[in-house]
Amino acid sequence: MKNYCYLQIIKRFLVLMTLWSFSVQAQYPVDAPKSQATLGSTTEWFRSMQSSGDLQIHGFASQAFIKTTDNDVFGNSSGDGNFGFTEIGLNALMRPLPRLQLSAQGLSRRAGEGTSATPRLDFAFADYRLFSQETKQFGIRVGRLKNPFGFYNDTRDVAFTRPSILLPQSIYFDRTRNLALSSDQVQFYGETSHLKYGTFSTQFGINRPIVDDKDTALSFVRNRPGSLSPKPTFIGRGIYESSNNRFRMALSGIWLNMAYDPAPGENLGSGSIQFTPLYLSAQYNTERWSLTSEYALRHIEYRNFNNQMLDSLHFTGESFYFQGVYRFNPKLEVLLRYDVLFSDRKDRDGKEWAAKTGAPAHSRFARDITAGMTWNVTPAFMLRAEYHRVNGTGWLSPLDNPVSASTSQHWNLFAVQASYRF
Template identity: 40%
Template sequence: MSRRVLTIGLAIGLTPPLTHAFELADGRLHIHGFASQTVVHSSANRYFGNSPSTSFDFTELGLNASYQIDPRLLLGGQVLSRRAGEMYDGTPSLDYALIDFTPIADAERRAGLRIGRIKNPIGLYNETRDVPFTRPGIFLPQAIYFDKIRNLLLSYDGLMFYGDLFKDNGNLSLALGAGRSVIDENVEWILFGTDFDGDLKAEGPNWTIGSLWYATPAETFKIGLSALMTEMSFDAGPASPVAPGSIDISDWVLSVQYNAERWTLSSEYARTPTRWKDFGPFFPFEKQTAESYYLQGAYRLRPNLEIMTRYEEGFADRTDRSGRNSSDLTGGLVPPFDFFTKIWTLGLRWDINPHTMLRLEYQRHDGTYALSIRENPDPNSLVREWDVFAASISFRF
């Protein structure tokens, strides 16, 4: 705990020299950073660490920079250290790093190309999900933005074409990309239910279809459709009980948001068809279509004080909302409630000053579909109904 506090303190201490550095570059170099520490307590189940005993294992440290070479060419990137229970150990990783070339840009239109490691433009929050100040709560809606499989949704290595039209009656934005998804051990745990001997890797190119967005000029209202299609292959090792096979995932998200002076309403709906092919008789699943949604409202009591409430539901198989059929496929080893989640959330955000934010959050869970199997490998220890209390403090410069 003391080491994390020291790291956050060092990040804050860097603020004056970094601010001075980009001022010397005539505004072309911008450097920003953030640090966040969260404490999580749950009545049961492990959530971002050993939360039944109170966990301090959710820590985020990020440093990003951008350099405007000329009006048409921008370089940008971010390094992130993220500790999240058993899912991520805090090893620094490249969150994104890209070259952004914009040959067309005027008052009515913009078009360009990005090359490198690019954030997936999925939904309202995926592109900014790693910055605590841009999230609607301590935790994103887990029915849509699963932290247990975060890296698969987060970014890809490839290229993206994008374009915008700015009109008096609204703005239209389109993005289309291709590349390879970032696969880690968490993806294997979720898609197989365990860590089989072998290597799961992305086949390429994978297409990010969308996103397509419409927004009123002041973004009072916006609506968008986004999608990510991923193909993966599994090279089974000698100790693997399943044969070499492949997995296809399509993640489609419909997003709507309305912003007023003091409140914001947001809602998203997702369908995620998944197919497992050629894994042999010892793997029970062949295809599922996950379905999820949430409804969220935020009200600003004061410019620096906001309350938020959210209800969300997620189902591993939209035709099996009770989870009984999926549980039967495992021979009853996995309980039915591990295939769905229903979560009520109530949160408070207080911006103490422009650089410091405090958040408090309570969640009531029915089901364990949002949990990481890697953190909860024993299905017999799972509890269906459980509570989460969390508090975080975040800094930025």
């Protein structure tokens, strides 16, 4: 299934590449008449594309050191700590026609048992601007796209776009990240702005979620033999920005559908899982301060598993955080954040869950106080350090901590990270 999906994307891309290579040739003399003599030379063409900004290559790499007490995050981090968290990405952005952009990014991420360093196609899509009139834009994107939700999901693996080494885990779970990350979709986007009232932009997509990885399977159906398959899923986000750019607000929602097929001999029905999270995000910016808060209600429903325990699983998780960033100057900033997760808002202390399943009550919530510091050594090189004091293991990966009974409720995490980009 996965291979087939990649193949589809590669095919789509090849067709597009062939198409645009013709149009580029045709357009080239108009754009840069001086170098017409060297039209045949690929390197010249490449250089001209780059100097005019029609081809951009960007990349990033970051390496973290993480040390925790008791529980493990991104590998065996308790004890002496480890260097198990690495992010490397490379992308190419091309604008062969004024209204057409082709973008692709490869990502290699190593983060404990959940994610090996195997590179994945993070996004690869064509973006066509159907309508553009000064401050009003409307267009369509087709291919593999980052899932637009919240303030940070679209660029969650690029350290420079995050406020901290770890994003607030209550909203941006690293545990089920692959599902949240990107998906094959058709997306429409639009934007309108007004000098007084500000800018409103929106994205809406129909997609096929990527569900075939072990983290997702483990999170949703524990270790029951069988497979998850994607069903049509909808995702949308609207962002409002005030005209002085001080205030940003977003509302995003996902209507995610998955089907479960039991392995032969497994005594379960072919069930379906519906995950419908709703996110509200707000941010206030001044020259020195950025105050950010996001709130999420995450509803999950299991159906037709022919299993009383599973089919009774209808619950809503609740997450929120408050975050303040203060910039002493463009080079140095500090962060303070309070991040809260409840797996089930009707069972905030996890006691009902503990009574029903025998798992520790603290596995159903997490309260994380984070203090961090960022030093932008140069525009391309950044150093970070942060400390987390956590009560609860709600967002801890079961892959890194297979025996939930032996996890500790109160634990600490310390991390440093070096990041480079170009």
